[in-house]
Amino acid sequence: MDPAPDDRTAVTPPSPDGQSRRALLRAGAAAVAAGTSAALAACLESDSSVDVPPGVDDPTSLPDGQHAWNDALAHDADGNVRPPAHHVFLELSLRGGPDGSARETVETTLRDLERAVAWGPEGVLFTLGYTRAYVDRFDASLEGVSLPEPDPMPVLAAESDVTVATNDALLHLASDDAAVVLAVEEALFGDRQRLDGTSLSGSLADVFERVDRRTGFVGPGLPAERQQGLEGLPDGDPVPEEAPFFMGFRSGFRESQATEDRVTIADGPFAGGTTQHVETLELELGSWFEASSHDQRVARLFSPDHADREAVGKYGDRLGTDPGVLETVDRIADDARERGIVGHAQKLARARDDGDPVLLRRDVNTTDGDVCGLHFVSLQRELSEFRRVRRAMAGDEFRQYGVGPRQGNGILRYVRLRHWGDYFVPPRRQRALPRPNPDT
Template identity: 40%
Template sequence: MPSRRSMLGKLAVAAGIGVAGCTTGAPPGLPLDANPHSVPSRQFAQNDVLRRDADGNELQARHRRILLLDLKREPSEEAAEAVERALRTVESAYDWAPDGLFHALAWGSTYFDDNGALGRVPIEHPEVLTRTDDEALQRFDAMLVLESDVQSHLPAAESALFGSRDELNGEPVEHTLDGVFRRRDRRTGFLGEGLPAEHVDVEGLEADAPMFSGFFSGREGSQASEDRVAIEDGPLAGGTTAHLSHITFDLPSWFSFDQGSRIGKMFSPDFTGEDVADLGTDVPFADAVREHARDHGSVGHHEKVARVRRDGEPLVLRRDFNTVDDGRTGVHFLSYQRELEHFRRTRKSMNGWYLRDDHPDITDRENNGILEFISTESRANFVVPPREKRAFPLTIT
């Protein structure tokens, strides 16, 4: 007897939303302009409404929640309508703004694989990308990303979406995701000045630090633009791909080094405290990582990843954030990129394997940026469709 999973693709086609089915993405009777608040087609588009610091860098939302989901039912027009109506409830309740709620529904490698479409979307199942970590390669049907400066908006939205409340910020909740998805995992965290020190007590972490590392990492010039990561054409035009890693960070070991050493490990051996203090919207680097390896016997994290650019621009848009999930300090590394190969290239450059022959002191971990202090626990891959195709995006031709 065929398994439920083996039948998903056939049922999707029969329901009219499969690979040869619905081409609009929006379920029947739900016009795309029905939202009371303006919501962009690109689910990852935020930069135009984010706050900015004194230098002009975007300040991302301070609180994050990621729900990792498995399907409870087969694709159908009814299921697609339930998903779309539930998400529109959230959009009715909150502005698309930092003090409202950003949200994105992405679809994982399991969903596309089970429906025979994995070879026709720009993602694959995750793969091991380090030689030192025991990486769990995770597969999900979907991922829901929630972001806001107002921490209480995140549990409120989750509760509304999964049937635990009948109103959300004054809006009635008449449709939920609970009949469609099962929550398998939840990732939580924070990003912004002062928040890390509110969650951990580690000597050396300054009270106003935005990240556990003690440094600000979201400078405009070190991020891909939203245009750069957007898929340009085809059925998923306006969408992107997402990679999610859980990385633990050994803060006591990191802060056992003095500030100058941490600057060298994070940026490059020729960076000083004055250099970091003077940074504005970019982190300027000479392409000298191999020279630094030979001359100093160590290299910085940023100078390695800065080598992966196109037309001078990074290929990856980071929406990573600090976490203390499971009682461990770390980072949930969420990145958007036009194709996953861009993330893999960036991570492989960060690995620094190509520097091993330049100096005997450089190993896969030691004197190799921040790799001595972090470990990748898990990886998962997703497609983030444009908003009009976010409910069961099987219109891949």
Template identity: 40%
Template sequence: MPSRRSLLGRLSAAVGVAAAGCARLRPPPGLDLLANPHDVPRRQFAQRERLRRDSDGNPLQARHRRVLLLDLRREPSAEAGRTVERALRGLEGAFEWSPDGLFHLLAWGTNYLDEHGALGRVPTEHPTVLSRTDDPDLLRFDAALVLESDVPSHVAAAEGALFGDRDELNGTPVEHRLTDVFDRRSRRTGFLGEGLPAAHADAEGVPADAIAEDAPMFTGFRSGREGTQASEDRVTIEDGPLEGGTTMHLSHLALNLRRWYDRPEADRVKRMFDAETTPEDVAGMTDRVPFANAVEAHAGEHGVVGHHEKVARVREDGEPVILRRDFNTVDGGRPGVHFLALQRSLDDFRRTRKSMNGWYLRDDSPDITDRVNNGILDVIRVRSRANFVVPPREKRAFPLTVT
């Protein structure tokens, strides 16, 4: 019987090579290319042109999220590739590419890449421990399916169609399912946007009446200002076998909200931004966070540094290098964050996390330790990490030729 690796090689040769370097979507062999009723971008992660904007011009990401973490259940084959492609086209036929419809992407994990000899050919790697105070589960998956919509029923319906027994999707018959190819190992769920954290304030570990009714995140601060995010162009892989794709990191962070909200608002602002920022300053921030590049001076003068001023140091030509799509969660019954980040190379994420660690500040103030007075590090714990690649749409079914 042919090995899994040799079968994958044949599949990738059939599916991937025909589409390499071509912006038009091409089907696996034997799959008729029927025009999607909805326009979809080549980059699976492209959303910004379709998002709504707030009054300051910041993009408003989809409010409801689900990440399905997958293991392959059958030997790769050309037929398996056709099944994956047809199933995902079913989503695209049922929903428009918008927050009112459904965003989705299929990422491939380091387990798949490593098992089939492709890990060294793409700008990602197996997850590692990135701080001295966390001991996360370092997880390896074959794939992950990310579902996002402002309409929570769309997210649930998509999962039910692909992995359950739902027989129609937004009025469209379901003819192909991902259960023919994948097993769901686990699921991450969550939300982002005004009113949603307060709606989940009954979770264990959330202080009573601490979450403002209009807070978009459990910490009470806004996430995703335009000037604090990398552009989609900046995180796109520019050449190689996954040109037009990106890399994806997924962490599960536990939040200690009791400790966070035991502090006065002015102290929370210092730890989120910097010691010179006030609550009034935050209220006046529009599409960016001012950055003074004075974190060492702040450490020496104030004995405390902010989260934003540390991570803002990792910029190129003044632009951030990671595109955050993180969201709140109460998975496990407690508050947390699923930190989903897109970047051209996983090295961009590692550099950002190392700057967030703040180890370089220990000599500037004896009051700053790996967690104490060091941004938000004393209220988060990293429970798990996993890494992926996100191919361009035409290569999403078993990417990369393996010889």
């Protein structure tokens, strides 16, 4: 997958004229998905307004948590955190052992990046997380963090055709600017020498092989734009223009999200880090839009009560910062028995901790492989919390009311699990090939 060294370019993106940023944003989702130099060139050519805002002089001034993105992110008109628009997920496999020299290459390259490009959605935000397979390279156990084998079976009994993350690491890059996220990916792996005037002195390609590449996008307009020409979608462009997600609704409301503090590891050598779960779900948007009305979609995604009260609006526009699902939890058995439907968010709000959400979700749409899907990304202090919440989504207990996965059990009928990965994301100071027991 790694291009030959002579594929290097020295493109310095031109400075902004601000003219057609929106056009670029839209063209960008396709370019990021293609992920080639040609796509980048097309992306840059289609609008000359791409620049790389410079980073910090002192990378140690950046937040301790690699996942501490929220302070750098903008908010929507209601006050919900607005995620970066364009995402690349790279599964990485170590070329050699995780020794001191590889560790130094990784740290130097990432620090160079932080000096070259702003930490934020106008520049780039990223996390580098590690798998169980990485930890197993060492003759020591991971201190203070429980990192299970990647296996959906204990959580979801009946899934098939699911791949699991068995490489060493996952690099998640995110930016509002498609050209920046592509340029950063190229620079990190030595396929481009300069980032708007600054060079990275090392290359992650000396340490890691990129074995898988996934891409995503999120934000109003982007799913509507991407729905055109995709297989499996009914005619008539059913995804509303304003919807940030393919299923047609907003998500990630402030009161339904854990805070970054809540998902941050509190003690031990990896204090300040977090754990990350990433799964890919294929979406059956044909039946989602064709076999159900707007009210039924609201009932399945939020709750039947939300549909009765018309509380959601066309795409979640009436919801502000609180989708109001906690209030619907008590009636869930009645909804199952009497209505034959339980809402996705209604089910999941049952898994809060004393009323507080435990997952910080950063999911994004995808059209990887020309299939509509969702890369579901969540951060939590402990992966056991994720599994507990995911079991609440499976909602097995509603079978007793005849509400199984093929019936009105949230959105289960419309999603199919394809990939499952669990990672630990060390704090920034430990991000470069950490030893599992750094204090000993």
